[in-house]
Amino acid sequence: MHxxxxxxxxxxxxxxxxxKTCEECLALGQHPVQLRLCLSCxxxxxxxxxPSRxxxxxxxxxxxxxxxxFEPGESWRWCYRHRSLV
Structure with a gap:
């Protein structure tokens, strides 16, 4: 990581x-997989x-x-612009 x-x-x-979950998935009737938390907002x-990413x-x-x-026990971060762990 860098x-x-x-x-x-x-x-x-x-x-x-x-x-607590991906509300966009719930609205579409989809099951959220592996949640992520935006660190800006x-x-x-x-x-x-x-399916909907x-x-x-x-x-x-x-x-x-x-x-x-946003998964229990995980704290890794990802930068979408650099496409890398940070």
């Missing part, structure tokens, strides 16, 4: 999750293993570059 320029732009305190969405869609729509796993 740092990237986008981590310095993140809020000093991690945002509160806006939901707290949006919770599903990973790329889900809502976390990636959120990053592309908002420009928010870094998310972390």
């Amino acid at each position: 740092g990237c320029s986008h981590t310095s732009d993140l809020p000093a305190v991690e945002p509160e999750p806006l939901a 707290g949006h919770v969405a599903c990973c790329d293993s889900s 809502h976390a990636t869609a959120h990053s592309h729509a908002t420009g928010h570059p870094v998310m972390r796993s």
Whole structure:
């Protein structure tokens, strides 16, 4: 893992999750797979293993570059712009 320029732009305190699961999946009647938390705004969405890839869609729509796993016991982070762990 390495740092990237986008981590310095993140809020000093991690945002509160806006939901407990991917509400976009629920609205579509889909089962969320592997949740992700946007570290810019707290949006919770599903990973790329889900049919609709809502976390990636959120990053592309908002420009928010870094998310972390929202799964119990996991804390890794991903930068969508650099396509790498940070």
